[in-house]
Amino acid sequence: MSDSVRRRARVRAPELTGEGGWLNTGGQQYTLADLRGRIVILDFWTFCCINCLHVLDELRELEEKHRDTVVVIGVHSPKFAHEAEHGAVADAVERYGVEHPVLDDPELATWKQYAVRAWPTLVVIDPEGYVVAQHAGEGHVHAIERLVGELEAEHTAKGTLRRGDGPYVPPEPEPTVLRFPGKAVRLPGGTFLVSDTTRHRLVELAADGESVVRVFGAGTRGFADGSAATATFNEPQGLALLDDGTVVVADTVNHALRRLDLAAGEVTTLAGTGRQWWQGSATSGPAREVDLSSPWDVAWWQGRVWIAMAGIHQLWAYDPRDGTVAVTAGTTNEGLVDGPGDQAWFAQPSGLAATPGRLWLADSETSALRWVDPDGSVHTAVGEGLFDFGHRDGAASQALLQHPLGVTALPDGSVAVSDTYNHALRRYDPATGEVTTLATDLREPSDAVLDGDDIVVVESARHRLTRLRLPEEAVRVPDVAHRTRREPTEVAPGRLLLDVVFQAPAGQKLDDRHGPATRLLVSSTPPELLREGEGAGTDLSRTLALEPSVREGVLHVSAMAASCDDDPATEFPACHVHQQDWGVPVRLTETGTGRLSLVLAGMDA
Numbered sequence: 001m002s003d004s005v006r007r008r009a010r011v012r013a014p015e016l017t018g019e020g021g022w023l024n025t026g027g028q029q030y031t032l033a034d035l036r037g038r039i040v041i042l043d044f045w046t047f048c049c050i051n052c053l054h055v056l057d058e059l060r061e062l063e064e065k066h067r068d069t070v071v072v073i074g075v076h077s078p079k080f081a082h083e084a085e086h087g088a089v090a091d092a093v094e095r096y097g098v099e100h101p102v103l104d105d106p107e108l109a110t111w112k113q114y115a116v117r118a119w120p121t122l123v124v125i126d127p128e129g130y131v132v133a134q135h136a137g138e139g140h141v142h143a144i145e146r147l148v149g150e151l152e153a154e155h156t157a158k159g160t161l162r163r164g165d166g167p168y169v170p171p172e173p174e175p176t177v178l179r180f181p182g183k184a185v186r187l188p189g190g191t192f193l194v195s196d197t198t199r200h201r202l203v204e205l206a207a208d209g210e211s212v213v214r215v216f217g218a219g220t221r222g223f224a225d226g227s228a229a230t231a232t233f234n235e236p237q238g239l240a241l242l243d244d245g246t247v248v249v250a251d252t253v254n255h256a257l258r259r260l261d262l263a264a265g266e267v268t269t270l271a272g273t274g275r276q277w278w279q280g281s282a283t284s285g286p287a288r289e290v291d292l293s294s295p296w297d298v299a300w301w302q303g304r305v306w307i308a309m310a311g312i313h314q315l316w317a318y319d320p321r322d323g324t325v326a327v328t329a330g331t332t333n334e335g336l337v338d339g340p341g342d343q344a345w346f347a348q349p350s351g352l353a354a355t356p357g358r359l360w361l362a363d364s365e366t367s368a369l370r371w372v373d374p375d376g377s378v379h380t381a382v383g384e385g386l387f388d389f390g391h392r393d394g395a396a397s398q399a400l401l402q403h404p405l406g407v408t409a410l411p412d413g414s415v416a417v418s419d420t421y422n423h424a425l426r427r428y429d430p431a432t433g434e435v436t437t438l439a440t441d442l443r444e445p446s447d448a449v450l451d452g453d454d455i456v457v458v459e460s461a462r463h464r465l466t467r468l469r470l471p472e473e474a475v476r477v478p479d480v481a482h483r484t485r486r487e488p489t490e491v492a493p494g495r496l497l498l499d500v501v502f503q504a505p506a507g508q509k510l511d512d513r514h515g516p517a518t519r520l521l522v523s524s525t526p527p528e529l530l531r532e533g534e535g536a537g538t539d540l541s542r543t544l545a546l547e548p549s550v551r552e553g554v555l556h557v558s559a560m561a562a563s564c565d566d567d568p569a570t571e572f573p574a575c576h577v578h579q580q581d582w583g584v585p586v587r588l589t590e591t592g593t594g595r596l597s598l599v600l601a602g603m604d605a
Contacts, residue, residue, distance in 0.1 A: 013040075013125045014113035016073065020086045020104025023093050026169035030073075030101065032129055037162025038071045039151050040125040041144065044116045046079050047092035048365065048403055048421075050294055050310050050348050051138050051581070052120040054276065056096055057253055058141040062148070063100060068163045069152055074102035077111040077119065080389060080403055081482045082421035091444070091461050095180040095198050096235075097221075100168050108486070117598060118582045124148075127155045127162065136599055137559075137580025139278070143505030150506075176463040177212060178203060182237040183297060183406070183447040184458050184465065185247065187262070192449070192456065192465060193247060195236045202236065202249065202260065209456060209465035216260055216267065223254045223274050231267035233258065238297030238352070240305060248305050248318075250295040257287070257295060257307070257318060271318050271325050276311065278577040279519070279560050284326035287318055292325070297406075299352035301359050302374065308349040308361060315341075315349060315361070315372065329378055333521060333558055334581050336366040336385050344378035346370075347386060351406040351447065353415060360415050362404040369407065369417055369428055381428055382417075382435055385525050386583055387554055390481035391422045391437075399435035400481055401426065406447035408455065410470070416455060418445040425457060425468070439468055488585035490592035493548035498522065498533070500540040500559040502578065502600040508563040511575050521558040529553035529586075540600075546588060557582040559600050 013032055022029055032040070043059065045052035063072055074093075078084040083092075084106040093102050105111060114123055114134075122140060124133040124147060133147055155161035182197040190207040201217030214228065222232025236258070238250035248270065249258040256272030271287035272295075281291045293311030300306075304317040306328065314330030329341030330349075337345035351362030359372040368383020382396045390400035404426075406418030414429040416438060425439040425448065444461035457466045500520060504510055510517040516538035524530040533544035540559060558581045565573040580600055 011131045013123075013129055013131045014110070016042075016075070016103055017109045017113070018075070018103045018105035018107075019109070020076070020089060020106045023090055023102040023104060024098065024169060024171065025101045025167055028167065028169075030103075030167060032125070035071055035073075035167075036129055037127045037160065038166070039066070039069055039127060039148055039155075039161075041070060041072045042114070042123040042125065043072060043074045044077050044111060044114070044119065044121040044123070045074055046077055046083055046119050047089070047096070048080055048083060048348075049119045053096060053253075054138045054294070054311065055120045055122070055141070056098060058138065060099075062141055062145050065145075066148055066152075067166065069161060070148060071166045072100040074098060074100060075110050076102055076104050077108050077116070078106055079119070079486075080421050082402060082423075088444075088461070091180070094171060095460075097198065099170070100166070112487070117584065118580055124151075126151055127160045134599060135578075136582075137578060139576055139578045140505075142574075142576055143508070146506060174463075177205075177210065178463045180460050180463065181446070181458050181465075182235075182460065183239050183250075184449050184456065185239040185241050186449045186451055186456075187241065188245070190451075193239055193241075193260075193262075194458070194465065195239060195249070197235050197237060197252075197460075200233045200235060202233070202239075202247075205465065207451075209467060214265070216265065221253075223251075223256065225258075225268050226266070228265035228267070231258075233267075238295065238299075238308065240298040240300050242300055242305075242320075248298050248300075250298050250307065252294050252296055252310075255292040255294060255311070257292070257298065257305070270320075270323075277309075279332070279579060280562070280577065285324060287323050287325045290325050292316070296348075296350040297352045299354045299359065301352075301354035306352055306354070306359060308352050310348040310350050310364075313346040313348060315346070315359075329372060329376060333523075334365065334386070335523065335525075335556060336363070336368055336380060336383060338370075338378050338380055341372070341376035341378060346378075351404065351418065353407045353409045355409045355413075360407045360409065362407045362417060364403050364405055364420070367401045367403055369401065369404065369415070381430070386556075387525070387585070388481075389421075390479070391419070391424065392479040392481060393426075393435050393437055394479075396428065396433045396435055399428075402482070406445065406458070408448045408450065410450070410455075416448055418448055418457065420444050420446055420460075425455070438470070442466065486585055488552065488587040489596065490589045491546065491586045491596065492590065492592040492594045493546055493588045495594065496544045496546055497595045498542050498544055498555075498557065499595065499597045500557065500600050501597055502540060502559070502561045504561075504563040504566075507566055508576070509566040511562040511564040517562045519558075519560040521556075523556045525554045525556065526550065529555070546586075548588065550588070552585070552587050555582075555584045555586055555596070557584065557598060559598070561600060 234253035277293035296310040347365035367389035402421035
């Protein structure tokens with residue numbers, strides 16, 4: 001038994017509570033006592049968060065391998081107002097194929113009990129009900145699986161491990177033509193090609209938007225090229241029609257771009273390896289040799305296929321002339337910063353629309369509409385940052401969106417925004433700088449395409465395409481503004497010691513063979529909050545100077561650490577990257593703390 005298990009502190013796990021109740025249990029309510037004897041992994045997530053979606057996929061293999069000893073419980077802890085709606089959580093659980101029980105915690109009760117600070121966070125509870133590990137961010141499942149093996153051995157020997165079926169009860173499948181469709185494109189013959197995301201396939205619908213013409217893909221998770229009947233996708237999203245009549249597909253969870261030959265019905269891979277991009281991976285090169293990260297949408301612009309790389313907050317491009325991919329804008333830091341492409345910050349870019357002079361994009365986590373000029377510079381039309389959102393029309397400087405996923409160029413030079421979490425279609429007019437509402441009572445619209453004088457909206461959570469006449473005047477709706485509801489941390493004005501705590505998991509060591517193995521980036525909203533300490537560095541501890549006159553704000557902290565298996569007998573050890581972004585709301589008070597500690601990974605509780 002490893003020293004990490006023998007020395008583990010005995011901290012009783014707090015009870016699981018949430019006003020929203022339970023999903024994926026057949027109506028059963030659970031307590032930790034009901035799960036005694038099993039290894040429990042709590043996954044604190046929210047469905048807007050791309051890192052949380054990555055962790056859902058990381059957990060799938062562990063869940064399958066340890067199905068008789070491990071119970072994963074998703075604790076849904078919302079950021080956006082829409083995510084606090086129980087029906088929206090239920091939709092997300094089905095949309096992303098979550099195959100474990102989920103506790104809906106709209107008031108963040110369990111989040112607070114476990115002192116969670118970031119999405120996603122994983123907490124491991126042993127069969128006797130004690131917390132034994134907590135990890136923030138993605139990339140930790142390999143360490144958790146090793147811990148699970150140790151716990152299985154320890155509690156088998158003690159007689160405290162209970163094997164058997166878990167509490168997961170799958171929901172009954174719904175007989176709809178589409179299931180949570182993501183994006184659509186109008187084909188030259190007047191039909192529509194739709195990414196039928198949850199069913200892992202593409203569907204061609206007739207001009208009525210309802211009748212099925214053809215289906216591409218076997219309809220199961222996978223990454224295989226081939227015919228329409230045998231090819232497989234993994235939650236495909238964005239679609240772009242090229243001049244040669246083929247379609248480029250953003251195969252999101254496969255971290256790849258695929259090519260669909262409509263005439264032959266054949267699917268091939270254009271870019272990506274099937275592996276997720278991590279810090280230190282190549283950022284350009286032959287397209288089939290470079291890792292990508294959750295491409296969410298694609299658009300043909302300036303002779304290249306532009307890619308909304310939601311997983312790492314960047315824009316990339318695929319060049320069909322030489323078969324290469326490369327970063328075009330973004331630093332991988334999450335936020336809203338304009339300027340030259342190599343200095344701009346994005347936050348889960350999820351929708352693209354090209355016009356001759358601009359590439360428009362929906363930047364979902366900042367609830368923003370932005371654009372890229374041909375010279376590569378990035379600008380914001382609507383949006384204020386990571387924590388401000390709502391439904392407000394008017395001047396763009398005051399208007400608010402809520403997690404938009406799609407953007408559509410309109411004939412008059414304006415753009416329509418699929419304002420997903422507001423269930424609305426919005427319009428931004430660059431000529432007047434005004435934002436208006438075109439339609440409401442849509443259900444999580446994620447994209448829209450033009451069809452003559454109509455606009456056809458992908459109503460993702462109603463599993464259909466909805467045709468609307470573009471109105472001459474916008475619909476007026478009451479103004480609603482929100483801020484993320486997380487409780488601020490009270491800190492003292494002046495000096496604040498920031499510590500990101502990282503300990504390499506058992507059996508690993510920091511990978512410093514090619515230089516520093518850690519990285520820390522700090523910024524703030526508003527920028528005036530930080531007098532000293534912003535910027536990048538390799539030390540995970542830093543002293544910040546806070547401006548006393550700024551009473552509230554958000555500290556943005558991004559940390560990364562690399563570790564490798566520590567076994568001298570292994571010539572090529574497996575290496576892992578641990579990374580996490582935090583947005584920590586703070587309030588300056590004289591009695592506040594002078595130290596802020598954030599746990600990245602590897603700490604036994």
